[in-house]
Amino acid sequence: MKIEKKKDMPIGVFDSGVGGLTVAREIMRQLPNESIVYFGDTARVPYGSKSETTIIRYSRQIIRFLLTKEVKAIVIACNTASALALDAVRKEFKIPIIGVVAPGARAAREETINKKIGVIGTEATVKSEIYKKLIQAEDPQISVSGRACPLFVPLVEEGFAKHKITQEVIDIYLSDMRKSDIDTLILGCTHYPLLRSRIREYMGEKIHLVNPAYETAMDLKRLLAEEEMLRDIPVNGQEEHGEYSFYVSDAADKFKQFANSILPYDIETTKQINIEEY
Known part of the structure; x- marks a missing residue:
């Protein structure tokens, strides 16, 4: 794939729910030209009481979903999934993946x-x-x-x-x-x-x-620069920031309301999907 094409691809970010928005917020601030596809697993939150096997299964499903959105890198914006699933999914998927x-x-x-x-x-x-x-x-x-x-x-x-x-x-x-x-x-x-x-x-x-969150955003910036995937201008060329898409596994309206209370830009829609299909 051409480098310029890869630069245009979004970054995948996922968490068990709304917590990962703190990481997405920092990516928006530190890498304003990058587009983001965010998934919050609101139907299965919290992850902290789940087993390692379950967390790995959830992470695989979410990554498979994010790959359908043609992301160029993935940030596991969840400490539990970073601790228990990062090594396993890095071995399985041929895409840059970082944790927090x-x-x-x-x-x-x-x-x-x-x-x-x-x-x-x-x-x-x-x-x-x-x-x-x-x-x-x-x-x-x-x-x-x-x-x-x-x-x-x-x-x-x-x-x-x-x-x-x-x-x-x-x-x-x-x-x-x-x-x-x-x-x-x-x-x-x-x-x-x-x-x-x-x-x-x-x-x-x-x-x-x-x-x-801040350190993770800076690590992502270094990774994208090393891989020659850092976006120089917003993907649409005119807006002051990249394009942002949000998906959840449950309670889309509640998630949207919360997201708009902490993110630097309002999100217009949040789509609910059945993550078990991935």
């Missing part, structure tokens, strides 16, 4: 001063210890402690980010982490940046919060 874990681990390793890092995420992500493995592979002197926060995802998905009950849940999950001597905390789920201000308020200003 490695960029976040690198950023935390570079930020910590006292070499004590905390990670919050879904049960599956924390149990996998993927952040700990990646960080200590580069610096064994860094200690990494994890805390699963399974209720954060449904609270975000249901629009309770600013509700007082969320603050109570934050206290339950993070009280021990706040008492510890970590200086860096990884928001190890793409839903969690939507709780960033509440977590920041609770943990205090001295703790550096790492949001892997």
